Amino acid sequence: MRLLGLGSVIAYRALFNWTTPIVFVGSLLIGPLFQLIFFAYVGRELAVGDDRFYIVGNAVLSVAWTCVFGGTMAIGNERRFGTLGHVLLSPRSRTLIFLGRATPYAANGLLVAAVILTVGALLLGLHIPASAIPLLALCLAVSAVACAFFGLTLGALGLRFRDIWVISNVTTALMVLLTGVNVPFDQLPWFLRAIGAALPVTHAAAAARDAAGGAGLTGIAPNLLTEAGIGVAYAVLAAVLLRIFEAESRRRASLDTL
Amino acid sequence: MKTLRMLLMGMLFHLKHSSRSPFEIGSFVVVPIVQATLAVYLFRAAAEPQKLLQAAVGAGMMGVWSSVLFGAGGAIQMQRWQGTLEMLMLAPRRPVMVFLPITLANGAMGSYALLATLAWGRVLYGIELDFAHPFAFPVAALVTVLSLGAFGILLASLFILVRHANAFMNALEYPIWLLSGMLLPIASLPAWTGPIAAALPTTWGARALREATAGGAVWPSLGLCAVISAVCLGLGALALVHVERKARAAATLALA
Amino acid sequence: MDYAIEAEGLRRTYRSRTGWLRPRTTEVHAVRGVDLTVGRGELFGLLGPNGAGKTTTIKMLNTLLIPSAGTARICGFDVVKQTREVRRRIGYVFGGDRGLYERLTALDNLRYFAELYGVPARDQKRRIAELLELVKLTGRENERVEGYSRGMRQRLHIARGLLHEPEVIFLDEPSIGVDPVAARDLRATVANLAATGTTVLLTTHYMAEADELCDRIAVISEGEIQALGTPAELRHRADGRRVLEIEAYGVPTDALEDLQKLPGVREAAVEERGQVQVVTVQSDADADVQADVLRRLNGVRIGRVTSREPTLEDAYVAIIAAASRVAA
Numbered sequence: 001m002r003l004l005g006l007g008s009v010i011a012y013r014a015l016f017n018w019t020t021p022i023v024f025v026g027s028l029l030i031g032p033l034f035q036l037i038f039f040a041y042v043g044r045e046l047a048v049g050d051d052r053f054y055i056v057g058n059a060v061l062s063v064a065w066t067c068v069f070g071g072t073m074a075i076g077n078e079r080r081f082g083t084l085g086h087v088l089l090s091p092r093s094r095t096l097i098f099l100g101r102a103t104p105y106a107a108n109g110l111l112v113a114a115v116i117l118t119v120g121a122l123l124l125g126l127h128i129p130a131s132a133i134p135l136l137a138l139c140l141a142v143s144a145v146a147c148a149f150f151g152l153t154l155g156a157l158g159l160r161f162r163d164i165w166v167i168s169n170v171t172t173a174l175m176v177l178l179t180g181v182n183v184p185f186d187q188l189p190w191f192l193r194a195i196g197a198a199l200p201v202t203h204a205a206a207a208a209r210d211a212a213g214g215a216g217l218t219g220i221a222p223n224l225l226t227e228a229g230i231g232v233a234y235a236v237l238a239a240v241l242l243r244i245f246e247a248e249s250r251r252r253a254s255l256d257t258l
Numbered sequence: 259m260k261t262l263r264m265l266l267m268g269m270l271f272h273l274k275h276s277s278r279s280p281f282e283i284g285s286f287v288v289v290p291i292v293q294a295t296l297a298v299y300l301f302r303a304a305a306e307p308q309k310l311l312q313a314a315v316g317a318g319m320m321g322v323w324s325s326v327l328f329g330a331g332g333a334i335q336m337q338r339w340q341g342t343l344e345m346l347m348l349a350p351r352r353p354v355m356v357f358l359p360i361t362l363a364n365g366a367m368g369s370y371a372l373l374a375t376l377a378w379g380r381v382l383y384g385i386e387l388d389f390a391h392p393f394a395f396p397v398a399a400l401v402t403v404l405s406l407g408a409f410g411i412l413l414a415s416l417f418i419l420v421r422h423a424n425a426f427m428n429a430l431e432y433p434i435w436l437l438s439g440m441l442l443p444i445a446s447l448p449a450w451t452g453p454i455a456a457a458l459p460t461t462w463g464a465r466a467l468r469e470a471t472a473g474g475a476v477w478p479s480l481g482l483c484a485v486i487s488a489v490c491l492g493l494g495a496l497a498l499v500h501v502e503r504k505a506r507a508a509a510t511l512a513l514a
Numbered sequence: 515m516d517y518a519i520e521a522e523g524l525r526r527t528y529r530s531r532t533g534w535l536r537p538r539t540t541e542v543h544a545v546r547g548v549d550l551t552v553g554r555g556e557l558f559g560l561l562g563p564n565g566a567g568k569t570t571t572i573k574m575l576n577t578l579l580i581p582s583a584g585t586a587r588i589c590g591f592d593v594v595k596q597t598r599e600v601r602r603r604i605g606y607v608f609g610g611d612r613g614l615y616e617r618l619t620a621l622d623n624l625r626y627f628a629e630l631y632g633v634p635a636r637d638q639k640r641r642i643a644e645l646l647e648l649v650k651l652t653g654r655e656n657e658r659v660e661g662y663s664r665g666m667r668q669r670l671h672i673a674r675g676l677l678h679e680p681e682v683i684f685l686d687e688p689s690i691g692v693d694p695v696a697a698r699d700l701r702a703t704v705a706n707l708a709a710t711g712t713t714v715l716l717t718t719h720y721m722a723e724a725d726e727l728c729d730r731i732a733v734i735s736e737g738e739i740q741a742l743g744t745p746a747e748l749r750h751r752a753d754g755r756r757v758l759e760i761e762a763y764g765v766p767t768d769a770l771e772d773l774q775k776l777p778g779v780r781e782a783a784v785e786e787r788g789q790v791q792v793v794t795v796q797s798d799a800d801a802d803v804q805a806d807v808l809r810r811l812n813g814v815r816i817g818r819v820t821s822r823e824p825t826l827e828d829a830y831v832a833i834i835a836a837a838s839r840v841a842a
Binding site: 030 | 280284285288289292293295296299300301302303304306428429431432433435436441442443446447
């Protein structure tokens with residue numbers, strides 16, 4: 001019975017850890033790839049933007065998927081498996097522990113986005129000049145780091161709110177709308193633009209499009225720096241929130257409520 | 259009569275259960291509205307304001323599909339965690355009778371998406387709700403929602419057997435939106451997708467709703483949607499019997 | 515004779531695959547050939563340590579798992595093929611927090627399962643009221659289950675299991691994590707069920723519970739039934755023995771083996787009770803082993819030493835210990 005029990009715990013973890021190849025491919029690659037294709041066809045049909053607009057933009061957005069779900073899961077899982085208390089009891093800096101968790105998600109996001117961009121471009125016949133590839137990679141990397149910290153900020157909210165999956169679910173839906181990846185930014189009303197401008201991906205997507213269109217480093221630098229700045233801002237925010245909510249969790253004994 | 263009573267009671271029970279979950283409420287209330295907003299801005303950007311109503315209906319239909327899909331997969335995964343899946347299996351009934359209320363409840367929740375996108379479009383974006391067939395539309399909506407609920411059984415049978423239902427769920431959302439022509443006409447897709455689209459009940463449901471909105475023969479499409487769904491329900495019922503046996507053999511009903 | 519439960523040669527093997535680059539299949543033999551028959555109206559106990567195969571056995575009998583080998587019938591119906599007939603006649607209650615719709619009220623839960631388990635519409639209200647009364651949840655039925663205590667959930671589980679007035683009820687460790695007072699109530703409820711003619715198959719690892727309730731007990735360990743009989747019969751297994759209990763601090767691990775080998779000693783076990791270890795030595799009643807045992811434990815700090823008559827628990831310990839020695 002114990003062996004069986006252990007086996008199911010492992011299976012249970014696997015459900016969430018997304019490390020099983022089929023889960024990884026299914027949710028992290030196929031999902032965003034179809035999203036990209038969907039919007040590329042929307043763009044073609046409605047003539048809102050060209051293929052480059054949609055393919056490059058949605059590839060950058062796919063970074064957010066991994067990072068938002070990753071960040072929320074980093075904390076959501078700890079709570080679900082009842083280990084959150086143990087992590088918080090660890091004598092090492094909590095902030096460091098959780099920031100450390102952002103790194104794998106950023107790397108993962110970068111990998112996913114690179115695959116999505118390549119496959120998307122091949123499938124839909126988008127030509128990306130070889131000279132643009134280093135800059136595109138840079139855009140994706142900056143965006144991945146920014147998104148990882150953004151995901152961590154959302155994860156920090158998980159210390160305070162029980163149903164963290166709502167947050168990640170609604171956030172990913174909102175990012176599709178607000179980052180200017182699918183609806184051209186200037187078509188959105190000012191208040192939606194304001195929210196979009198504060199999200200990661202928005203500026204990186206713009207920079208990546210320019211890069212794919214042949215712009216040089218100086219051309220995309222302003223957008224890229226803004227994205228990096230947003231990333232730093234979320235890193236600070238995540239650290240602050242973690243500190244506040246951790247203290248609060250201890251006071252309110254809400255750590256291990258599921 | 260007894261069966262009908264059980265289906266109805268079960269459906270209400272599961273609707274009530276979902277309505278108490280902040281996660282489901284959050285996702286089902288907010289996400290369709292975000293999608294409707296997206297559709298409205300896209301069609302506005304395309305300078306096709308005359309199609310805004312169609313866009314809103316299309317976005318609503320997308321919501322119905324998401325609800326059926328995530329409902330079928332998520333609900334079953336949830337029951338597994340809760341330990342209620344085994345309790346459901348112990349009911350002395352055909353498995354389809356146990357699970358149909360769940361998928362129907364998901365379809366019914368999807369109808370909210372349809373209503374919400376229309377209300378949202380009307381209130382915020384002043385979209386005129388002038389349907390070509392104002393009477394056919396609600397009928398088409400109801401039949402489509404129920405049909406997709408029944409279609410959910412086929413999905414559910416897959417999700418009971420497969421532990422990684424989540425992965426499939428995420429992968430199935432956009433393709434069906436695209437293939438069934440919910441937002442865009444199918445004609446804009448490569449020709450090889452045609453036969454797949456024709457076999458999907460979502461395609462005909464979306465088409466019936468579009469015809470009720472913009473004009474066209476609603477009933478043939480709606481009929482096809484209902485017939486295909488009924489076939490899927492039959493297949494799903496058979497699949498569930500098989501899946502139940504397999505799950506009992508492989509011990510995948512419980513996780514702890 | 516008409517049996518409520520019959521099982522012949524039940525076996526169950528779990529296969530699990532680990533790794534995806536080089537898939538490796540591991541097999542766990544949870545149940546390795548269980549034979550048992552339970553008469554109608556009997557209260558039958560399945561007693562064994564964690565991992566002995568109790569839950570797996572129950573799940574094969576209640577149709578949730580298909581046996582890898584062997585057959586079983588409930589009220590004459592095959593558990594693999596005639597599932598609907600079997601399910602109409604059985605109730606299943608397992609210990610723990612899960613298995614209920616937490617976000618809804620107890621009443622919602624009971625109504626839904628009554629409908630699902632085929633309780634006729636006109637009887638539902640009366641039946642639910644009766645059961646709420648039986649499990650002492652009347653007045654709390656409109657509260658959500660998520661606010662229930664462990665004991666209340668367990669009682670709700672039982673009410674749910676009894677909705678369709680099953681002929682056979684499976685209780686899988688119902689008293690796990692329930693406080694002593696609630697556990698006593700629970701035992702009274704179970705005893706009552708059997709008194710009214712329901713066949714009960716109870717699994718537990720609490721000796722006293724099995725001793726008090728069960729007509730017959732099967733001790734299961736290593737996936738096999740090691741002993742079967744009435745509590746009195748099982749107790750006889752320790753007849754002609756004497757039990758020596760020694761409180762000690764820091765018993766070396768190899769000491770037990772040596773104790774086992776002493777002349778006249780039948781079993782030796784050690785159990786941690788907080789700070790102190792309790793060494794239990796079973797010996798032939800006519801052999802006085804105390805001096806030999808204490809000599810072997812020389813150098814270990816010793817507390818109280820008592821010599822007493824064996825109990826059912828000692829019989830159980832002897833059976834389990836013998837089984838695990840064979841397995842090793």
